[in-house]
Structure formats: C-alpha cells, structure tokens
Amino acid sequence: MEIVKIIQDQLSSHGDTAADKFKGLCEDLEGVLQGILKAVQQMQAEPRGFRTRFKEVVKVGSVADEISGHRVRIQELRSNFVLMAVIDIDLHLHKAPSIGIPSNLPPIQVTQSITKCPPPSRIFHGRKIILDQMHQFFEQDLGNQHIFLLHGLGGAGKTQTTLKFIQESSSHFSDIFLVDTSTLETIDTGLKNIAATKNLGSTADDTLQWLSSQPSESMLLFDNADDPSIDLHRFFPSCTHGNILITSRNPGLRVYAGSHSLVSDMEELDAVELLLTSAGENVTSGNRVIAADIVKTLWYLLLAIIQAGAFISKSGALDRYLDLYKDNRARLLREQPSQSHADYASTVYTTWQISFDRLSKPAKTLLQLWSFLHHEGIPEDIFSYASTYKPRPRGPTEEEELKKPLEFLSHFMGPNLLWDSLEFMEVTNEIRAYSLVNFDPDKKSFSVHPLVHSWTQTTLTDPQLFHSSIIAIVGMAIADIPRQDMQLASVKLLPHVDSLIHGNGNVKPDFCHEYGKLYWWAARLKDAEQLQLAVLEDHRDILGEDHPGTLLAMGNLASTYYQLGQLKEAEQLEVVVLEKRRKILGEDHPDTLRAMGNLAGTYDQLGQLKEAEELGVVVLEKRRKILGEDHPDTLFAMGHLASTYHNLGQLKEAGELEVVVLEKQRKVLGEDHPDTLKAMGNLAVTYYQLGQLKEAEELGVVVLEKQRKILGDDHPDTLRSMGNLAATYHTLLKFPEAETLYVDLLAKRKARLGDDHPDTLNKIMDRLAATQRAMHGSKNRTRLNKFFRLTRV
Structure with missing residues (x-):
C-alpha cells in the first residue's frame, strides 16, 4: 500500500481544505499503525526462540522497517505542512492542525528547517524606525529576558517586519524558533517540533525546560498571538535570559513586554515605493504622483497597498485605480487577484472578518x-x-x-x-x-x-x-447634556x-x-437654522401654535437669527414667544424669564437700550430671587445686563457686574469653562474702553490661549478674542504683535466666511493696514479704540 502517495494525492486535490483532510488521513493511519505496532510489540515480548522462528516465518523485520519508513515519511510531510502554516503572515488563512501521533512513538525526526524563519517578502519596504527600535532593544544588556511586542491591526505588516528584523540580526542568536501562536494547538505543535528537532523529547515542556537551562542567546518568535483568551505567558521559558519576540493584534500583551511598538500606517514615501514595486510599475515622477494619491486613499495600510498593487499589476490600471476604487471599494478590498504575492496570502477584508467573527x-x-x-x-x-x-x-x-x-x-x-x-x-x-x-x-x-x-x-x-x-x-x-457642558460637548460631537x-x-x-x-453651540448657524425651521414647521402642524414644544422651537430659531445678525427676524419671534409664555406659564416661570432675557439681548443689539435695560433688570431680580445668586441662569442675566450698561456708556456699572460674573463663573464652572472665558473676554473689553490697557492685555492673552486650546483656532469665540487682543496690542503700540494676529485673523475669516461677508473682511483689512502704517513710521499712529470698537460676546 503506497501510503505517502495516497496522502499526496489527497493533499493536491483538496487545495485550501488540505489541513482538515490531512488530519483525517493521519487519524485513520494512526489506528492502522497502532494495530501493527501492537502486534510487533507482543511478538517482541515472546521468548527469543519463538520470536526468531516467528520472524523467519512472517519476516517481521521487513514489515517493521516498512512501517518505520512510512511513519518517517508521514512525519516529514506533516513537518512541511506545519512549516507552511507557521510562516503564514498574520492572516490566519492556514493553521497547523493538531495531529494525533501516538505518544509512545520515538521522538519525531523532523528536519532542521522547521525552526528557521523564512526571509521577508522581496517587496518589503520601510519600517526603519521600528526596526531600529528592535535592534536597540535586543542589543541591550537587561539582565533579564528580552521580550518585545509588535502589535497592530491585521494587515499592517507585523510578521513581515519581524522577518526583516530576523534577517538583519540572525547572526546574533544561537537559535531562532518560529511558533505559530494562532491557537493552543499550534503553540503545542510548534514547541513539540522544537523538542524533536533538538532531540529533547516529545512534549512542549521539554522545549521550555531546555530553553530555560540553555545559557545561549536563542530567539523564540511567537507569531500571530491574536487570541486574547490564550495565556501566552505560560509558554515563556522560566529564566532570566533569552529573547522573545511576539506579533499580535492584541495591545494588551504589552504587560509582558520590556518594549513594544505599534505597527500602523506606513510612511508615505515607503508606501509609494511599495505600491509601485508590487504593481511592477516604473518608479517615475509621474507614477509617484499617482501612487501618492492611491496610498493616501488607502490610508497607508500595508496589505491594502499590496492588494492594490496586485490588481494594478494584472490590469495595468495605475492611472484608473482611484476611479475604480471609488465605485468598487468593497469588491477591490475583498477579492484577491489571481496573480498576487504569496507572502500576503489573504485580503484586507477577510483578515478583519476573522477578528470580527470572534x-x-x-x-x-x-x-x-x-x-x-x-x-x-x-x-x-x-x-x-x-x-x-x-x-x-x-x-x-x-x-x-x-x-x-x-x-x-x-x-x-x-x-x-x-x-x-x-x-x-x-x-x-x-x-x-x-x-x-x-x-x-x-x-x-x-x-x-x-x-x-x-x-x-x-x-x-x-x-x-x-x-x-x-x-x-x-x-x-x-x-x-447639561447646558453648561454644551459648548465643550459640541466640539467633541460635531464631527x-x-x-x-x-x-x-x-x-x-x-x-x-x-x-x-x-450646531448652534458649535456656531454652525446655517446648519442650525435649516434643522430648526424643519422642527418649527413640524411642531406647528402637529402640536399647534401654543404647545410648549412649538414655543421652544420658535425661541431656538430666534436665537439662531440673533447670532446670524438677523435681529428683526429674531425680535419678531421673541415677542410672540414672550407673550405666549406669560399667558400660559406666568411671569415668574423659568421659561418666561428665559424668553424675556433673550428679547432683552436682541433689543440691546438693535440699539433699543432703554427697553433692553428695563427687561434686563427685571430678569436679573427675578432670577436672583428664584434661583439664587450663583445659578448659571442668574449669571447669564447679569452678563446680559452688563452688556447693556456697556452700550449705554455706563462702563463703571458694566465693569462691576462683569467682575462679579467672572468671579462666580470661576467658582461654579472652573477657570477653563467656555462661559468663564466669555466673561473674562467681556471684562477685558470693558477694561479696554476704560483705558486700563494692561489689565485688558493680561486678560486677553489668557482668553485667547485657552480658547485656542479648548475650542480650536477657527471657533468664532477664538476669532473674536484674536481681534480684540490685536486691537489692544495696536493701542499699546505693540505693532508687530498686532500685525501677526491680524494676518492670522484675516486668513481664518476668509476661510470661514468666503466672500459672503465683505464688510467683516474689510474691517479686518482696515485694522491691518492701520497697524502696518504705524509699523512703518506713519505719523498717523491713531489709537485704535478711537476709531474702532472692540467686540463683546
């Protein structure tokens, strides 16, 4: 019976299912071999004379030799198949099966090649920073085991980076052992194979004990240690020497490592080289430009780049790839071209599907x-x-x-x-x-x-x-989300x-x-208006004109009109809301007071300052009485009234209120809260108008620095503070500082507003021109506060 031929035929005919078929065949053969071996062993236990006569009759020696030969060839075939699985790069396409060879057989005589790492892919590019880190780590004298972890997303290239490191430093290690760590079974098989290679015994423990006792500098590479349920530490040799290198998708394994590195997206130059090499395209300047756009679209992920390269190599579609990708992204990332690089056997999507399924x-x-x-x-x-x-x-x-x-x-x-x-x-x-x-x-x-x-x-x-x-x-x-947290929350949630x-x-x-x-809190007012109009229309139709939900929608839209500078539209809505709130809820209800405060703010901006003051005083008194002195709504009313006093020219009264607001905001909301920063900015404007320029500058610097950090460089509050501080610098004759801020402000306003707000842009350009004239020795060093008013929140 030609056992090896049967196995080889089965393997060649079953392709990707070879692992399962091979395991089944070995299990069947194991039973046959065990039966024959048992008979031979019983024969050997008989008295010598009988055994000799039996041998002469049935020629046991030749049968035993044949059995032994088949067994060795099965084991060699198994070893080659295990090697195929072990070198598979981080993709779990082939896993070495756990094969039930009888435990009473002599140690498996596999070839030495099982312990050697394959070379990295011929198209390997980049990862110099990571490789340098690995070399530096393993060259250190730590007085303990060197354990290094490469972790990252499937398809990032962890195994290939490891193989490149091994290739560059193989002379530094006495032995290099590669263990597929996909499952407990593959770990056990890998360690047993090491034991067999070194004639140590037949168990994983034999290998670990030997590694622990050897003073030489061996390298144990645990590849594809992705299963978080496996306690990998139990497979480390118990000693204070030796080297362990782990590749894994699991960053949690950092707990074992003396050093680690995240294998993530490639550097652009390396990614471009990799794409053109894998695609078989010439490295010309024109191809580099096209390739740069492709790798950027693929987010510099190694496996996606190689997959794209294989497709381009087959189709010759370098210049058309992006158009094809936009319309067929899932298909291109799921399907493997027939001619692809053997070192990268799986596709991007199938790689992640394995993780997702778990x-x-x-x-x-x-x-x-x-x-x-x-x-x-x-x-x-x-x-x-x-x-x-x-x-x-x-x-x-x-x-x-x-x-x-x-x-x-x-x-x-x-x-x-x-x-x-x-x-x-x-x-x-x-x-x-x-x-x-x-x-x-x-x-x-x-x-x-x-x-x-x-x-x-x-x-x-x-x-x-x-x-x-x-x-x-x-x-x-x-x-x-509480109102006092909405400004910060809007920054986080807007994307x-x-x-x-x-x-x-x-x-x-x-x-x-x-x-x-x-959107309103994020100052995306046109987006807010579009949604609020839809809500108001829906609520009017379904809930009716006087429903609290309809009035809330009306008030929100009015606030957006106010921020957009559409003050007449805001006033019309707010008058209706206040009238209905008073009628339905009464004079002292919080919603009524909110409507009253909003209308007071609109009157203030319309220049109807007496009406604004009358409403503002009422709102502040009632909120103090109902909510208390430190309530956010009370402080909001206080700030509104201070703004009205400021516009009335009553700067002393405005400043006194603003000092109180700022002190309480700091206490209630904290130093860095957006409402605290608004209060600080308003007080800085009042100081400026009062001629207290140093105090205005000190507050203005703090406000701008914090708003840039918390709200971002392009937020309207940040831009407002930038303009105010620039004006303060100009008035203090600090022209270079003023110019720097104005140039930055003009660029950001242009980017944000486009050509829709020429008045705003012209005002900034006028300020910048005045500052530049003053810088270059113009006699007209007019103080800016005499011809331009600072902006309050």
Missing part, C-alpha cells in the same frame, strides 16, 4: 454603530448620556424607532439602572484586543482605522436600522453629527431639535 454580539453591535460616526474621537459620553434619556415618543411609530437603541443601551446598565462604565470598558477592550479600535487615554476617546470603519458597514444586513439607531442614540445624548446628517441621514423631528441645538 467578537461577542454587544462588541459587534458597538463597532457597527461606530461605523456611522466619524472614525476619530468617539467618546463614551455619547452612550452614557443617551442611557439617561427619558423617551417622549409622540406615537407608536416613534416608540418603535427607539426600541432598538434602548435595547442596546440596556446591555450597559447595572442592576440600579445606572450606566455601567466597567461593562462598557470590557466590551471595548474586547474590540481593542484585535486592534480594530484604538483608545486615546488623554482624550478619553476611541478611534477606528478609516478602512476598518468603512469595512464594518459591509458586515450589516440592515444598514438603515443601525443608522437610525445611532442617530437616535446621539440625539438622546445631546438632549441630556459625528456631520457624519450622521451628511451620510444620507434621515433625522426625525424630535432629534432634529437636538442636532440643531448642537
């Missing part, structure tokens, strides 16, 4: 919901705030739409029905264990690689259901709201109100 249902759902948000800066707050939302459905349709999001959020609610951050952490840690998401501890937010982000949506059977669910969750979160609304999002009227509110 996630629990809550982890899968969370990642799928995240795929509709912006890929960066995803805070836990979205979900924790949403969990406190009290549903207010207007009918069975709305109630059904909230069912799925509320059901998902319930997974993270403790027995007391409060948000369970620990449960949320455990689910996100599960996703992080495969490097499908990253966590920024400083910003306390998560990010998803852009390609993983878009790929995740391909795992959905009902994308619209998930899209509607996350729209509801974000809307629920915005609804429950996610944009992704949801501009990603063909159908936002229901209830949540249109919330999204419009966030």
